[in-house]
Amino acid sequence: MQRHLSRTILLLLLAPPPAALAAGTAAPPVAQACLGCHGPAGGGAGAVPAIAGRDAGELRALLHAFRSGERPATIMDRIMRGYDEAELGIMAEHFAGAR
Amino acid sequence: MPRRTALRLPALLLAAPALGRAQGQARLLVVGGGFGGASAARFARTLAPEVAVTLVEPQPRFITCPYGNLVLGGLREMPAITHGYEGLVARGVRVVQDRAVGIDPVARRVRLGGGETLAYDRMILSPGIALRWNAIEGYDEAAAAAMPHAWIAGDGAQLRLLRRQLQAMPDGGVVALAIPPNPYRCPPGPYERISMIAHYLKRHKPRAKILALDAKERFSKQPLFQDAWRALYGAMVEWVPANVDGRVMRVEPRAGVLETELGTRHRADVANVIPPQSAAAIAIEAGLADATGWVPVDYRSFEAKAAPGIHVIGDANQAGAMPKSGFLANSTAKQAVASAVAALRGAPPPEPVYFNTCYSHAGEGYGISVVNIFRPNADGSAVAEVPASGGTSPRGDLPEQRRLEALYADGWYESITADMFS
Numbered sequence: 001m002q003r004h005l006s007r008t009i010l011l012l013l014l015a016p017p018p019a020a021l022a023a024g025t026a027a028p029p030v031a032q033a034c035l036g037c038h039g040p041a042g043g044g045a046g047a048v049p050a051i052a053g054r055d056a057g058e059l060r061a062l063l064h065a066f067r068s069g070e071r072p073a074t075i076m077d078r079i080m081r082g083y084d085e086a087e088l089g090i091m092a093e094h095f096a097g098a099r
Numbered sequence: 100m101p102r103r104t105a106l107r108l109p110a111l112l113l114a115a116p117a118l119g120r121a122q123g124q125a126r127l128l129v130v131g132g133g134f135g136g137a138s139a140a141r142f143a144r145t146l147a148p149e150v151a152v153t154l155v156e157p158q159p160r161f162i163t164c165p166y167g168n169l170v171l172g173g174l175r176e177m178p179a180i181t182h183g184y185e186g187l188v189a190r191g192v193r194v195v196q197d198r199a200v201g202i203d204p205v206a207r208r209v210r211l212g213g214g215e216t217l218a219y220d221r222m223i224l225s226p227g228i229a230l231r232w233n234a235i236e237g238y239d240e241a242a243a244a245a246m247p248h249a250w251i252a253g254d255g256a257q258l259r260l261l262r263r264q265l266q267a268m269p270d271g272g273v274v275a276l277a278i279p280p281n282p283y284r285c286p287p288g289p290y291e292r293i294s295m296i297a298h299y300l301k302r303h304k305p306r307a308k309i310l311a312l313d314a315k316e317r318f319s320k321q322p323l324f325q326d327a328w329r330a331l332y333g334a335m336v337e338w339v340p341a342n343v344d345g346r347v348m349r350v351e352p353r354a355g356v357l358e359t360e361l362g363t364r365h366r367a368d369v370a371n372v373i374p375p376q377s378a379a380a381i382a383i384e385a386g387l388a389d390a391t392g393w394v395p396v397d398y399r400s401f402e403a404k405a406a407p408g409i410h411v412i413g414d415a416n417q418a419g420a421m422p423k424s425g426f427l428a429n430s431t432a433k434q435a436v437a438s439a440v441a442a443l444r445g446a447p448p449p450e451p452v453y454f455n456t457c458y459s460h461a462g463e464g465y466g467i468s469v470v471n472i473f474r475p476n477a478d479g480s481a482v483a484e485v486p487a488s489g490g491t492s493p494r495g496d497l498p499e500q501r502r503l504e505a506l507y508a509d510g511w512y513e514s515i516t517a518d519m520f521s
Contacts, residue, residue, distance in 0.1 A: 026146040032433050033454030033472075036426055037511045040518045047503065048510030074503045075456070075468055075492075082454070082472025082488035 030087045031094040033079075042095045056096035063088040124151040125443040127436070128209060128219035130199045130381070132156030132184060134163075134428035135225030135413030137519035142433045143223075144190040147440040153217060154187060155209070157198040161520075162252035164285060165425050166512055169460060171262055172295030173302070177255055186521045199226075202385040204406035221439035224387075224403075225413040225428065226379035227251065228284050231392070234375040235277065236349040245352035246370040250284060264369045265296060270304035272368035275357050277347035278313040279375045282393070284414045286319040286422045287469070289373055291459040294324065296371075297332040298462055310365060311338045312357060314346040319422070320459060320467055320491050327461030327501075347372070378415035385409075393417040398475035398482040399451050400438035401431055410435035419482045421473055427455045429515055451475055453482070455489075458508030466504030467492045 027035065027042075035041075037048050044050030051059065065071035067080035067088065080088070127150050129140045140154045161182045169175040184194045198212040202222075209217045230248060232239040238246070247264070249257040265274065274296055278289045293311050300307040317340075318324075328336040339345035341360075349358040350372060357365045357372070377383065377392030387394045387403045394403050394411040398419065401410040412435045413428040421427050430453045438448040453473040458466050470489040475482045492504060 024146040024148055026142060029433065029437060029449040030452055032142075033430065033452070035518050036429060036454070036515045037456065037507065039514045040521060045510040045513040045517075047506035048514065074500055075470060075507065078470040078488070078490050079454075079456070079472070082470075082485040083452075087452075 027094055027098070028090055030083065031091045034091060034095070042098045051095045052098040054096060056092045059096060060088055060092035063092060124149065125220045126150070126218065127152050127221050127223065127439060127443075128217055129154045129223040129225065130202075130209065131225035131227060131379075131413065132158070132161055132194075133225060133227055133413065134425040134515075134519065135432045136223065137161065137182075137184075137187065138429040139223040139225065139412065139432040139436050140187050140192045141190060141519060141521075143436045143440065144187075144192060146436060147443075148191075150440060150443065151193070152191070153193040153195060153219075154184070155195045155197055155199050155211065155217070156184070157196065157212075158254060159196055160184070162255045162258070163425070163512075163516065164250070164252050164288070167249065167252065167258050168288070168292045168295040170258060171249075171265065171292065172298040172460070172463070174295070174298070174460070174463060177259070181255070182516055182520045184520070199381055202381065202387075202409070204385060204387075204409055207408060220408075220443060222409045223432065223435055223439065224382060224409050224411045224415070225432065226381050226415050228376045228414045228423075229379050229383075231375045231377055235347055235372065237352065238350050238372055238374055242350060242352040242372075246350060246355075246372045248373055249371060250288075250373050250376075261369070261371055265299060266303075268304065268307070268368040271306040272304065273308050273310055273366070274300070274369045274371070275310045275312060275365055275367035277350070277357055277370070277372040277374070278311060278315065278318075278345075279373055280314040280341075280346075282418070282423060283373070283376050284423045285425075285457075287324075287457055287459045289313075290318055290320065290324045291461070292371070293336055293338075294327065294331075294459070294461045297328065297335050300335065301332055307335070309336045310367065311336065312345045312347050312359060312365065313338060313340050316340045316342050319457075320469055322494055323467040323492055324459070324461060326494060327465060327467065331462040331465065376414075378411075382411060382415050387411060388415075389417070391417060397479035399434075399479035400448060401435040402438070410439055420484060421453065421471070421482060422455065422457065424455055424457050426457065426511075426515065427453060429518060430454045456511065458504060458511055460505060460508060461501075464505045465501045466506070466508045467501070468504050468508070 039045045042052035066076040143152045163180045166180045201210040247257045247261040249261045344359045344361045346360045394416045396416045414423040441448040455471040458468045469491045472485045
């Protein structure tokens with residue numbers, strides 16, 4: 001119900017008067033990095049897994065585990081060490097809400 | 100009638116705040132439709148639907164340099180690395196197939212080869228590189244018809260020529276590469292090319308040799324490449340660094356000769372000459388480049404130091420610590436667009452962070468990578484890697500790591516080209 005309601009609001013927001021300054025639909029700057037491998041909407045590509053629509057808490061824990069090295073990785077450990085905890089949170093929140 | 104008045108007063112209109120002008124829409128002009136430009140155009144449409152985006156690119160379709168080496172290796176065909184601009188058109192980008200031939204940074208106008216002049220409020224300039232003809236004596240545009248560079252994709256003719264030459268050479272023949280000093284487009288590219296040529300030769304001409312003549316003494320992902328060459332191709336690849344007389348100074352295209360610093364003459368059946376490079380001519384002619392041949396920029400917004408309002412991204416800028424890679428062109432394109440849009444909106448630009456992952460195929464199903472995360476300093480005068488982040492793939496006998504990275508490279512290619520063209 002709540003989801004339906006928010007979708008209606010979203011649709012209303014997507015149809016502003018032409019003169020209005022639209023906000024755009026781009027992912028936050030720090031999450032843009034992810035799109036180059038995980039796809040423009042985070043939907044994955046071939047062997048690169050989808051990250052869109054996963055639980056925010058689960059995503060954040062995963063990114064944190066890559067960053068600390070407690071979860072073995074092919075490449076994500078090297079990537080995550082470039083970002084701070086707050087940025088991990090922004091990425092997780094964004095992709096949890098992305099479809 | 101008011102329209103005619105407006106046409107007579109262009110200077111007045113250009114001086115007006117971008118969003119307040121009579122025509123209504125602020126104009127973002129993107130010059131160059133490659134990794135930087137296409138990424139910029141697409142991102143601008145998702146970030147700022149109120150901005151009119153025009154993309155100027157002479158080629159009707161874009162052939163990526165990344166994965167071009169896989170065409171040489173026989174692992175991909177040309178259509179798989181060729182991309183159209185229909186997706187950008189569908190997103191509302193005006194795509195103009197023409198060549199930008201002159202920039203007036205003061206009047207904020209660009210002249211096109213076809214005669215049209217485009218006015219802009221902000222420009223994203225992503226023109227790529229120029230080859231420095233005759234930096235290697237005898238290597239000019241005509242020589243490239245005999246000794247292909249295949250380092251600017253253009254219409255694909257150079258890559259096709261190099262592939263044909265490899266297919267036509269005899270087993271037991273020699274493929275020579277001339278590799279330039281830093282900085283140049285795609286630091287690991289020549290070494291991936293060596294790998295993919297070796298992959299092709301191993302299958303079709305197993306007695307052939309690759310002689311890689313390098314103007315450097317070290318290169319990107321060097322231990323990983325050299326481990327792979329030994330493991331996959333045995334003694335086929337010989338890499339000759341500058342301190343062992345690897346620097347090519349002169350070529351004789353007809354005779355197939357490459358001459359190095361100490362006068363050693365190497366005769367090759369196929370010669371792939373990757374010459375020294377600079378920013379593309381348009382950036383130099385507009386006075387944006389300095390004596391190095393590259394364009395100094397503010398690393399927060401990528402505005403050219405010589406011309407605020409023109410954001411120079413991709414291989415043409417003086418990238419500091421950042422390699423000239425497709426992924427960084429994509430990443431910095433977004434910051435450049437966000438900065439341009441922020442300026443048009445009168446808002447502060449976002450916090451910059453730049454991301455790079457370069458995968459290379461050292462063999463079939465054998466991928467290696469380097470990851471970098473960069474941040475500029477407070478005044479945008481320098482950019483540095485985040486300490487203890489990124490780095491190359493681990494060394495050692497790690498077949499699963501190599502297999503996965505080759506697959507992830509394919510995923511990267513699919514994703515980043517979608518982030519440019521879809």
